[in-house]
Amino acid sequence: MRIQFLRNATLLLEWNNKRILVDPMLGAKDSLDTVPNAANTIRNPMTELPVNESELKQLLSSLDAILVTHRHRDHWDVTAQAILSKQLPVFCQPEDVTALTEQGFTQLIPVHTSVNWENTTISRTGGQHGTGEIGKMMAPVSGFVLQDEHTTLYIAGDTIWCEEVNTAMDTFQPDYVVVNAGAAQFLQGDPITMTAADVIKTIQHPAQSKVIAVHMGAINHCFLSREALRVEVSAAGLSALIPEQGEWISAE
Template identity: 80%
Template sequence: MRIQYLRNATLLIEWNNKNILVDPMLGVKDSLDPVPNAANTIRNPMTELPLDDAALKELLSSLDAIIVTHRHRDHWDVTAQAILPKSIPLFCQPEDESAIREQAFTQVIPVITNVTWENILISRTGGQHGTGEIGKMMAPVSGFVLQEGNTTLYIAGDTIWCEEVAAALDTYQPDYVVVNAGAAQFLQGDPITMTAADVIKTIRHPAAAKVIAVHMGAINHCYLTRQQLREAVAAENLTAIIPEQGEWITLS
């Protein structure tokens, strides 16, 4: 199995000759308005996809399934809604099924607890997209666990470190954990995605194996950079995989 990190939380997972696209944000640079109530007014995405038009077209034609952890526009943008194949399996949280079906996708599969697809067990986990009232407003969000044979991948989704993440680690004992870092934050309230401290807590959790940190450098209210996270992890004598856009990660 291997993963290509594309941008923000968008991942291409190659697993046993199946291609799964996670949280597609496929629009060109500057195609989305800034996230409001942030410390800047930079348009989103702040970077281009690491794919030219031909490569993106090839990717779309190769897909076998899509996973949408939640419908916030940096995980499911208008371009993705327009250009993704409408008839391939799309896995989502139950709260998003109707809206995605209304966007003409015909094989929308809500994951209540778990489903099996092509011998891969897909389970849904919880999370907290912030604290207090902001966390409630940003909900619901989900993570997804993929299991096949002896390999388990946990995609935590847009969540801070919380009991739900710890419980998922304890329950599924994943080989790899993808966490959305970036310390996204509005002008009021606490961060709504993982800070460096949250990523470090994930790495230190007894049930966590290798941590892959993404969701940095593409959205205007994400202030934690890859370099800052690398330095914070190294200062604790820990390790994490912090890929650049377009980078492939081989999962052993």
Template identity: 50%
Template sequence: MQVQLIRHATLLVKAAGKTLLVDPMLAPHGQYDPVPRSANQIRIPLVDLPLPSDELPGLLASVDAVLLTHTHADHWDPVAQQLLDKSLPILCQPADTETVRAQGFTHVQPIETQLDWEGIRINRTGGQHGTGEIGQMMGAVSGFVLEADGQRLYLAGDTIWCEEVSQALDQYRPDAVVLNAGGARFLQGDPIVMTAAEVAQVARHAPQAAVYAVHLETVNHSAEDRAATKSSLAQAGLSARAHVPADGEWLPLPRLV
């Protein structure tokens, strides 16, 4: 299994001879208004994609399916919806099925609990996109555990540390975990995705796993950048196992033994 961080939560996952595009946000730098009710009003994405624009069509042509944790605009943006072939399989949580179909996609496959797709087993997991009233307003979110090529990869999605994450780690014992970090938050309320301290908590809870913190330095309501996340993980003594990849980087997943 191979995983590349494109930007934010957008990943390429190559497994069982197939290529999945996860949570595509494909707009160029500054195309969208900032996330409202945030500490600053900087247009997003804060950075460009880490590849020339003329290479994007080739990348998208290589994709066999799209996997969506949820349909917030920083995970499923209008540019991605415009550029992707409408007949491409879109694998998603049940709550988003009709939304994606209404956007013109003709091959939408909801994952209730588990889906065996082209040699990849996809297990849907739960999460909490914040706490209290804000968490309820953010709506349903999912994570996914992918099993292929003798490896398990847990994509936690937009969630804070919670019972659902703990249960997924205990049930699946993944070899690698990708966490949406940055501690994004609004002017009121708690973070709606993991902070660096929660990334460390995941790493301590799953000592067998390599942990990767993504979802950084792309949206204006994130409170923690890569430098702060790396520093926090180093102070916790977790730098050897908890990583903060750069945009465009292939993640060095643990080798099979």
């Protein structure tokens, strides 16, 4: 397994000799409107992709599948909808099948509980994209677990630390967990993605998974930076993989 962190929650996953693009946000810097009801009005994404146009075309032409945890625009933007091959398999929540079909994608694979694909089992997990009424408004969201005979990878998706995440960790005992940090927050309500404290709870889970923290530095309502998260994790006497854009992570 190898993972290249591209931007926000967008990952290129090399898995079992296949290449899977996760939560593609592929538009240029400033191509999306600001997230409303936030503490600033910066346009999104706030950074460019770490690949140039030629490199992006080569990357997209090499793909075997797409995985979309949910359709919020920082995980599935209009550029991705326009430039990705409509014939690629797309793993998704059942709730997103109709919209993705209307966008022209022809190989939808909704994951109700689990599916088998190319010697890999892909299972869907729950999550909470915030608390209270905001959490209800942001739903549905999902995580996904990929398992082969060597490795188990849990992509938690847009969720805070919650019982659903704890249960997924207990059930699958993943070798690696990708968490969406950033402590995204509106002017009202609690954070809707993982805070530093949430990431620390994930690291401390008895499964002892290696935690990869992303979803920072690209969207205007994500206020936890990579640097601040590194400080918090280190102060707790723990470690996590907190990649920079473009960085590769390889399974040990």
